[in-house]
Amino acid sequence: MRTQVAIIGAGPSGLLLGQLLHKHGIDNVILERQTGEYVLERVRAGVIEQVTMDLLDEAGVGVRMHEDGLLHEGVQICVNGVRHRISFKDMTGKSVMVYGQTEITKDLMDGRAAVGAPTIYAAYDVSLHGILSDTPHVTFRADGKVQQIECDFIAGCDGFHGVSRKSAPHAAIVTHERVYPLGWLGILTDTPPVSEELIYVRHPLGFALCSMRTPTRSRYYLQCSLAEDIESWPDERFWEELKPRLDEEARDRLVTGPSIEKSIAPLRSFVAEPMRFGRLFLAGDAAHIVPPTGAKGLNLAASDVRYLSQALIEYYAEKSEAGLKHYSDRALARIWKAERFSWWMTMLLHRISEDPFDQKIQLAELDYLFRSKAAATVFAENYVGLPY
Ligand SMILES: Cc1cc2nc3c(=O)[nH]c(=O)nc-3n(C[C@H](O)[C@H](O)[C@H](O)COP(=O)(O)OP(=O)(O)OC[C@H]3O[C@@H](n4cnc5c(N)ncnc54)[C@H](O)[C@@H]3O)c2cc1C
Numbered sequence: 001m002r003t004q005v006a007i008i009g010a011g012p013s014g015l016l017l018g019q020l021l022h023k024h025g026i027d028n029v030i031l032e033r034q035t036g037e038y039v040l041e042r043v044r045a046g047v048i049e050q051v052t053m054d055l056l057d058e059a060g061v062g063v064r065m066h067e068d069g070l071l072h073e074g075v076q077i078c079v080n081g082v083r084h085r086i087s088f089k090d091m092t093g094k095s096v097m098v099y100g101q102t103e104i105t106k107d108l109m110d111g112r113a114a115v116g117a118p119t120i121y122a123a124y125d126v127s128l129h130g131i132l133s134d135t136p137h138v139t140f141r142a143d144g145k146v147q148q149i150e151c152d153f154i155a156g157c158d159g160f161h162g163v164s165r166k167s168a169p170h171a172a173i174v175t176h177e178r179v180y181p182l183g184w185l186g187i188l189t190d191t192p193p194v195s196e197e198l199i200y201v202r203h204p205l206g207f208a209l210c211s212m213r214t215p216t217r218s219r220y221y222l223q224c225s226l227a228e229d230i231e232s233w234p235d236e237r238f239w240e241e242l243k244p245r246l247d248e249e250a251r252d253r254l255v256t257g258p259s260i261e262k263s264i265a266p267l268r269s270f271v272a273e274p275m276r277f278g279r280l281f282l283a284g285d286a287a288h289i290v291p292p293t294g295a296k297g298l299n300l301a302a303s304d305v306r307y308l309s310q311a312l313i314e315y316y317a318e319k320s321e322a323g324l325k326h327y328s329d330r331a332l333a334r335i336w337k338a339e340r341f342s343w344w345m346t347m348l349l350h351r352i353s354e355d356p357f358d359q360k361i362q363l364a365e366l367d368y369l370f371r372s373k374a375a376a377t378v379f380a381e382n383y384v385g386l387p388y
Pocket of ligand 1: 008009010011012013014031032033034039044045046047048101123126157158159160161162163164184186265283284285286292294295296297298299300301
């Protein structure tokens, strides 16, 4: 088999890259180790920046997002039982869209199926070869046979645990990591959200987030320890832990119900530099992770794909390598800003330190955020997404 770009991973970054390249006549094959059904069931991101919406539109898969997504013009932050609102619209003129990652994945998969571009699901033992040569290729096992794809470039879009980053020459890669001593316990329920906007909660009992997917489907998170066993969290316990962290109005409006999904996600900041090794380019979670507090992971995956797709389109149209040469630096400049914002929001809202000094500093910083128009503007600019 031969293609121009072999894409490893059919998460949002791999599927979006494939769609944008296909629109410009660039052949690509996606190799995904899971089944399509499995990929579709992973409940993750839900907040989409304007620039990500624009890219989904450019890829021709934004129709359902505009019909079913919920535009949010602000966000609420509840500190010790008192709620404050930050208006994105007033501060930046922009909004974010609440639209689930599962729906985006479905739209991208449908878009790919509609144009007949190939995705090989259940592709095992994917292995990258010759990335520093002009003739890279990928081998894998599917349908009981070992197969090979020759290509011009390999896009490593296979997430944090994928094979692509591990295939880069060890001496050429530098990693930066911060592991937080906590996780998010999340549940999805078919109950109406407690508020029309997201509520981030800072409380002495720990962080909580009231989010949603649709007007009838809610997503709630609680800060938990990394040692937590999901089996010890029946739904009743989740609701009992959430209620005291909310303000009175939210508590009154809270509709509880059985969870339809429940999971624990550890919080981590991670960046691998650079993002190019010869003919291999990393994009999305394969190169970086942010704690979900700032809602940046999927949006960063999309911005990497924007830079990478433009560079590859330029390469094939004009035989220019300029975009490919600058890809890593351009992507990393944006990534580090999102890393900073996600780290800052995490430190601001979670109960991380038991030291009263740290807790007083947290409260002083929040007070400044609510009183200072400049601070609120910086927050809003980062949350809705910095311009390219
Ligand atoms: C609880 C939670 C909440 C979040 N909330 C938000 C939010 O509100 N906003 C936001 O922007 N982001 C959010 N994120 C982050 C977001 O979900 C990720 O950043 C996003 O999924 C990254 O997409 P990706 O395609 O790069 O990687 P992934 O989604 O991880 O996809 C990688 C794909 O590669 C496949 N793969 C892995 N290894 C191999 C292999 N060896 N061979 C072939 N295929 C392989 C995987 O099966 C997977 O399908 C959240 C994450 C979590 C956990």
